[in-house]
Amino acid sequence: MPAGYFWAEKVFMKRIIIISLLACITAGGYAATPPVKADTSKRPFLIGIFWGPPAALSTNAQYQAIKAAHVDYIQFTEDALHPGVDARKRNREILELAGRNGLAYYPADPLVNGSEADIARMVNTYKNNPATGGYYIKDEPGPGALDKYAAIYRQVVRLDPARVPFVNLLPDFAVKDYEKGYVEKWVEKVGKEHLQYLSFDNYPFRWDGSFGETYFNNLDIFRRAGLKYDVKTSCYLQSMGITGAYRRPGANELRYSVYSALAYGIKNMVWFTYCTPTGQPVEKFMSAVIDSNGNKTDLYEPFKKVNGEAHQLGKTLIGLDAVEVYHTQPQGPGQAALPAGFFFQPEQRNADLIITHFLSRVDKKTFVMVVNKSLTSRQQLVFDIHRPVKK
Secondary structure: OEEEEEEEEOOOOOOOEEEOEEEOOOOOOOOOOOOOOOOOOOOEEEEEEEEOOOOOOOOOHHHHHHHOOOOEEEEEOOOHHHOOOHHHHHHOOOOOOOHHHEEEEOOHHHHHHHHHHHHHHHHHOOOOOHHHHHHHEEEEHHHHHHHHHHHHHHHHHOOOOOOOOEEEEEEEEHHHOOOHHHHHHHHHOOOOOOOOOOOEOOOOEOOOOOOOHHHHHHHHHHHHHHHHOOOOEEEEEEEEEEEEOOOOOHHHHHHHHHHHHHHHOOOOEEEEEEEOOOOOOOOOOOOOOOOOOEOOOOHHHHHHHHHHHEEEEHHHHOOEEEEEEOOOOOOOOOOOOOOOOOOEEEOOOOOEEEEEEEOOOOOOOOOEEEEEOOOOOOOOEEEEOOOOOOO
């Protein structure tokens, strides 16, 4: 089986062969994690891109390619914020192209940093456009800026509760007292009843060939916070390389990013980046899914394929909570070891896997997801189920 995922096909009395990814098990006799509150949100599983086509590449064909790759929305198009650019005019152009192709767009407007009257004027400019999916507020606010952006967030929700305000938090290695003093503080300042998604970025594929040691820790912190506050979680997936900082991922890395995020209960994924940023003052970006001339790169087809897989699985995953996430070969923070008494055990003890226990929010049915952590090796695995299985 391809690295990154498996499907459940054959069930024996106490053994299951996994040759796919997600399996529902109806059973009794297992003391599950206490139930969480029912999810009242109607939002489906969504996939977005950060860094849409700049003005020079804003053609209908480019937007058709975005839609064909199973993308739902464009979260950021950087040139709308360029000095001297009429942001309202540029955002309307993007909204027109997005709407024509069945996409949503989050307008980026300098008014968001103005007075309450400015923010109201911004929302009123875009709220009646059916292609408006949300509003760009702030990427990676520091701990000292949470009050400011929480107030803006609440105002935007108040003015347009149908749309998503965009605020994305820093990765765990950038902030002290990260979980309590930053992530949970953000939720409490915004108010969990207002927060549409709890979002972060942490890109694991490093320039030197290593894997980011806090990647799984970040995912687990957000998984716990999402369960604690009953808020859907979102994260950014690495589809770019930056010289000296991040290596350019391949098809296996794209798949790895998707399935590891899904295993930790992520309900909204955003790719960073789709188009290739140019003219940046510090970072030198390597070609992403679309190169700087608007051409599809070798990442486009695997990007399209894995997005389609995630969309299909998302129909089920959107209603599940990742109540337990384990690693068979834990190697760092956020990687809890698979307990010997866990009901779903691989016979191959040396297999390097993520195993997630999901519970349905509606009827508490049990689901299991198995993710192959290898970036190079395919595996077919056999599992023992240590409890009665009805179906």
